[in-house]
Amino acid sequence: MLEVLRDHLNLPPFLWNILLGASALITGLIIKYLLAFILRYTTKNNTSYSLIRSILKHLGLAVNYLLPLLVFDLVLPFMELSKKPLNILSKTAEIGLILSFGFALAGLVKVFEDYVYHTYDLNKEDNLRERKMRTQLQFVRKLAISTILVLTLCAVLLSFDSLRKIGAGLLTGVGVSGIIIGFAAQRSLSNFLAGMQIAFTQPIRIDDVLVVEGEWGRVEEITLTYVVLGIWDQRKLILPINYFIEKPFQNWTRTGSAILGTAFLYLDHTAPFDAMREEFDRILKTHPLWDRRVKAVQVTDIKERVVEVRFLVSANSSGKAFDLRCDIREKMLVFLRDNHPYCLPKTRALLEEGSHPKEINPFNPPAQA
Numbered sequence: 001m002l003e004v005l006r007d008h009l010n011l012p013p014f015l016w017n018i019l020l021g022a023s024a025l026i027t028g029l030i031i032k033y034l035l036a037f038i039l040r041y042t043t044k045n046n047t048s049y050s051l052i053r054s055i056l057k058h059l060g061l062a063v064n065y066l067l068p069l070l071v072f073d074l075v076l077p078f079m080e081l082s083k084k085p086l087n088i089l090s091k092t093a094e095i096g097l098i099l100s101f102g103f104a105l106a107g108l109v110k111v112f113e114d115y116v117y118h119t120y121d122l123n124k125e126d127n128l129r130e131r132k133m134r135t136q137l138q139f140v141r142k143l144a145i146s147t148i149l150v151l152t153l154c155a156v157l158l159s160f161d162s163l164r165k166i167g168a169g170l171l172t173g174v175g176v177s178g179i180i181i182g183f184a185a186q187r188s189l190s191n192f193l194a195g196m197q198i199a200f201t202q203p204i205r206i207d208d209v210l211v212v213e214g215e216w217g218r219v220e221e222i223t224l225t226y227v228v229l230g231i232w233d234q235r236k237l238i239l240p241i242n243y244f245i246e247k248p249f250q251n252w253t254r255t256g257s258a259i260l261g262t263a264f265l266y267l268d269h270t271a272p273f274d275a276m277r278e279e280f281d282r283i284l285k286t287h288p289l290w291d292r293r294v295k296a297v298q299v300t301d302i303k304e305r306v307v308e309v310r311f312l313v314s315a316n317s318s319g320k321a322f323d324l325r326c327d328i329r330e331k332m333l334v335f336l337r338d339n340h341p342y343c344l345p346k347t348r349a350l351l352e353e354g355s356h357p358k359e360i361n362p363f364n365p366p367a368q369a
Contacts (some may be wrong), residue, residue, distance in 0.1 A: 021072060024074070028071040031067050038270065042328075058110040062104035076090055080176070107143055113141050116134075134198065135198075144222060170208030190242055198244060203244055204251060208251070209251070210229060211249065212239065217231040224241070261314070263326075268343045269307055270342060270343050273297070273309075276309070290313060291322040294310070296312040
């Protein structure tokens with residue numbers, strides 16, 4: 001058909017080649033935009049997650065090059081070119097197709113990641129299963145994209161005959177070079193292996209609550225070489241990934257997000273413990289942050305001037321536990337101040353005529369006359 005059209009137009013070879021190449025590229029773009037328009041139309045009323053929308057987002061740029069280059073490669077045999085220019089154009093189109101196909105594969109990995117993120121939502125109260133899946137997915141996604149990029153680069157290099165011969169010659173020295181590279185990149189390799197170990201043994205996961213180097217924060221990102229910890233005051237703590245293999249740290253959400261919290265008050269020895277327990281129960285009964293698992297009021301220590309009273313509560317997450325502890329501490333203090341002010345901490349002293357004030361230890365009172 002193209003040959004008939006060429007004979008009918010009777011154009012010079014130069015103009016025919018330009019017309020054929022431009023038509024091929026434009027045809028590929030038209031096909032791409034028609035497909036995108038149809039797919040967008042099917043999801044225009046969908047405001048939540050859409051697989052088609054994810055495909056358009058992550059594959060759109062790669063397909064912008066893939067389809068025009070594919071059509072251009074199909075029409076190359078119909079161009080009136082000598083052998084050398086034809087080979088150059090054919091090699092250029094081949095390399096472009098390899099690169100665009102590689103980026104399309106990387107986009108497919110991200111489409112799959114979007115689907116898993118939608119399926120395993122972290123916004124649940126008990127999201128242990130979701131955090132496990134997302135942690136593994138991050139490593140698999142980065143490893144898959146790295147593999148695709150390396151294979152794409154290899155495919156481009158192997159498309160040249162001269163580089164094939166060089167590669168065959170280099171295979172003889174791969175053993176020695178591998179040992180040298182291993183010694184030179186020992187630290188990087190240890191981080192990579194630590195990352196793979198963490199991906200599957202999972203001492204930490206995405207959105208885990210950790211205490212590291214005295215800092216409280218959540219795991220925001222895990223890469224093959226480092227971990228990003230979001231501190232509560234919006235700072236970022238970045239640690240090498242092998243830190244979590246070699247050093248101890250606290251993981252508050254290793255097996256679940258539920259946690260216990262404590263609030264302490266230091267009161268006089270005359271504190272009304274029964275009244276405090278009643279008020280504590282009354283506060284927790286309607287409190288939205290308490291998960292109704294654990295509650296207790298205990299005297300955990302007795303000192304010379306004060307007693308230590310611990311209020312033990314439970315919550316579904318560490319953030320809720322912190323807010324609940326602060327609320328319990330404030331409300332119990334207000335209750336004691338308004339109803340039992342005598343039990344707030346005080347210092348006792350015995351005044352005798354003609355002598356200086358003398359402090360009294362409540363556990364060692366002066367002898368009776």
